[in-house]
Amino acid sequence: MVYFWKRGECMKHLLVVEDEFDIQELLQNYLEHAGYQVSVAEDGVQALELFHKGSYDLVLLDLMLPKIDGFGVCEVIRRESDLPILMLTALDSEAHQLRGFDLKIDDYITKPFSMSVLLKKIEAVLRRCQQPVSKLITYKELVMDLSAYQAFVNDQIIELTQREFDLLSDLLMNQGKVMSRQSLLNRVWGYDYFGDERIVDTHIKNIRKKLNRDYIETIRGVGYRIDKSN
Numbered sequence: 001m002v003y004f005w006k007r008g009e010c011m012k013h014l015l016v017v018e019d020e021f022d023i024q025e026l027l028q029n030y031l032e033h034a035g036y037q038v039s040v041a042e043d044g045v046q047a048l049e050l051f052h053k054g055s056y057d058l059v060l061l062d063l064m065l066p067k068i069d070g071f072g073v074c075e076v077i078r079r080e081s082d083l084p085i086l087m088l089t090a091l092d093s094e095a096h097q098l099r100g101f102d103l104k105i106d107d108y109i110t111k112p113f114s115m116s117v118l119l120k121k122i123e124a125v126l127r128r129c130q131q132p133v134s135k136l137i138t139y140k141e142l143v144m145d146l147s148a149y150q151a152f153v154n155d156q157i158i159e160l161t162q163r164e165f166d167l168l169s170d171l172l173m174n175q176g177k178v179m180s181r182q183s184l185l186n187r188v189w190g191y192d193y194f195g196d197e198r199i200v201d202t203h204i205k206n207i208r209k210k211l212n213r214d215y216i217e218t219i220r221g222v223g224y225r226i227d228k229s230n
Contacts, residue, residue, distance in 0.1 A: 012057040012126060013037045017047040017073065018088070019065050023111075027060065030115050031122075037186075044068025048076055053222070055174060055183050056083060058126060061105075063089030063096065074103045084129045086121060088113070137172045139215065139226065144169055153211055163188060164207050167200070171216060171226045180223040200224075 014036050018024040021042075028038045039054060041047035043066040051059070059077065063070035074085055085105045089096070092110040100108055106125045109118055137144040143152045149165055151158040160168065166188045171179060181197040189199075204216055204224060217225045 011035065011037050013039070013055065014122070015039050015041065015047065015050055015054070015056045015059045017041045017044070017059065017065065017070070018062045019043055020062075023062075026115075030119075034119055036122075042066075044070070044073045047073050051077060051081075051083075052178070053180055053183075055177070055179060055187065058084040058086060058122060058129075060086050060088055060122070063087060063091055063100075071099060071103060074100070074105060078104050082129075084125045086125055088118075137169055139172050139175070141213065142172075142211065142215065144172065151211075153213065158210050160207070160210060164203055164210070167203050168207050171224060175226050178219045178222055178225045184223065 012035075014031055016024065016027050016031070016038055018027060018040070019042050024040055024042065028040055031038050039050055039056070041050050045067045047059075047061070047065070048068070061070050061073060065073065068076075070087060070089065074087070077083060077085065087100045087105045087108045088111065089108075090111040097108050106129065107121055109121055135145060135147045137146065141154050144150070144165070145152075146169065149162070151160050151165065151168070167184060170184065170187050181200045184200050185197060200223075204218075208214065208216060215226055217227065219225055
């Protein structure tokens with residue numbers, strides 16, 4: 001079982017899905033200036049590819065998209081995740097809004113829109129969707145005490161470095177999701193790290209050896225995953 005926790009203030013990662021280049025560029029520049037990390041997709045297929053490869057705090061989703069429209073993207077995401085979705089579209093009819101809410105979007109904003117209002121809506125959705133805070137993460141025989149920075153397997157303490165602890169806890173908090181090496185580097189080492197991605201592999205190898213458990217699955221060519229416990 002996983003108890004989510006808050007490691008402190010950190011940069012939120014937004015996935016912006018918008019096919020109009022001018023709006024896409026405007027959103028990316030404005031949101032990055034506001035302190036968010038932003039990834040951009042220009043159609044529904046690319047949006048789902050990025051969703052499956054990365055780790056995000058919110059999706060800003062246009063409705064009228066090439067290949068797969070916003071409703072289709074939303075439906076796929078909702079089958080796999082409770083990730084907050086803010087729908088952004090020029091279609092402002094009640095029917096379209098109701099369909100969006102039936103697909104469990106978190107909010108809806110119509111074009112043209114105020115960037116200041118959009119920013120406030122993003123902040124409000126992120127506040128509402130904040131995961132509950134707890135000091136423990138557990139998975140099978142593993143218990144991680146986040147406040148004490150300690151890990152135990154069958155009540156035996158496991159000596160982990162700070163990087164190993166942060167890496168393992170991040171994988172546990174994203175159980176069932178493939179975490180790319182670059183994503184793990186950004187989240188654990190920081191966005192200003194420009195070294196070799198293989199440092200992640202070295203740390204994973206050390207964690208496996210110390211745990212003496214095969215909890216971490218290698219996804220060839222992508223990254224790592226810890227499956228959800230039964």
